[in-house]
Amino acid sequence: MKLDILAFGVHPDDIELGCAGTLLAAIAEGKKVGIVDLTRGELGTRGTPDTRKAEAAAAAAIMGIDVRENLGMADGFFQNDEKHQRMVIEVIRKYKPEIILANAPEDRHPDHGRSAKLVADAAFLSGLRKIETFSNGTAQEAWRPKYVFHYIQDRFIQPSFVVDISAYMDQKIKAVLAYTTQFNSPGTDEPQTYISSPQFLETVKARAMMLGKRIGVQFAEGYITEKIIGINSFDAIIQQTT
Structure with missing residues (x-):
């Protein structure tokens, strides 16, 4: 399945x-x-990898997401x-998105910034045809998305x-609350x-209201590029405008 947008998160939620x-609007x-x-969130204080897996599936259903995968990297x-x-390149080439959304490049949780750089680097490398990757034994075609945008998370970054x-x-908010253990x-x-x-x-709602105010709407999400x-x-x- 070719996707228009592929959103990466280092932790479920x-x-x-x-x-x-933004995904709902798209x-x-x-x-x-x-x-x-990228990870199962196994270092999270509350819940378990199994509960997080079920919660992620429930949130995806609420949003109407076409596909959700977990790469099983080591949390932390x-x-x-x-x-x-290469793990990220393979999934980018699998779905061939036009746009990638990734974690904030600097944030309270160190995984967020490390993930942001990992995904951005992989998105570039995915376009190099001399890097060979395979899916079910078949060579994948090179693919580079048109844009990589980073969503703003806990710490404020000028969008x-x-x-x-x-x-x-x-x-x-319903999708967020699907993570009942969190x-x-x-x-x-x-x-x-x-x-x-x-x-x-x-605070999540307040951030969305603050960003919305900047463009004269009720709620917004911010990105850097x-x-x-x-x-x-x-x-x-x-x-x-009215």
């Missing part, structure tokens, strides 16, 4: 927190969208090296652009964490 609204436009989780210990780059997700904010789950014996309090979800986005007409960026 990164996508839901960082760019679910799906509503008829685009094919997939998710690749994967590296941006040839072994891991290169923002995406209006006002119509999809409620559904985004977010706002009272009555559990699991220890409290940075993300498990009700206040954390309020190293590659400059070009236009051939001002009509491409003119928005109607």
Whole structure:
């Protein structure tokens, strides 16, 4: 299946927190969208790899994602090296996305920045035909996406652009709450964490409101890009306002 957008998250729930609204908006436009989780989140304080797997599947169903895979890298210990780059290259060549979404290049969790660089490097290398990869014994064709965009996560980064997700904010939060072991789950014996309090979800909404305010909408998600986005007409960026 060729995808329009392939979103990478180093941990299950990164996508839901960082760019679910954007993916929901793209799906509503008829685009094919997939998710690749790099790790099983096995070092997370709450839950287990099995519960995270079930939660990720539930969140994908809520969003209507076409495909979701987990590469099974070691949470906390994967590296941006040839072994891991080839794993990412293989999945990029498998789905041939036009756009890749990846973790923030610098964030509270060190896995996020390391993942951002890994995915960005692999996206470039995926376009080099002399790098050979195989799927089910068949050689894969070289493929380089047109853009790699990094979604903003815990720490604020000045966005290169923002995406209006006002119509999809409620559904985004439903997808986040599919991770019942991680977010706002009272009555559990699991220890409290940075993300498990009700206040954390309020900060997610507040960030979306703050980014939305910058373009005059209710909610938005922010992205940074190293590659400059070009236009051939001002009509491409003119928005109607009331």
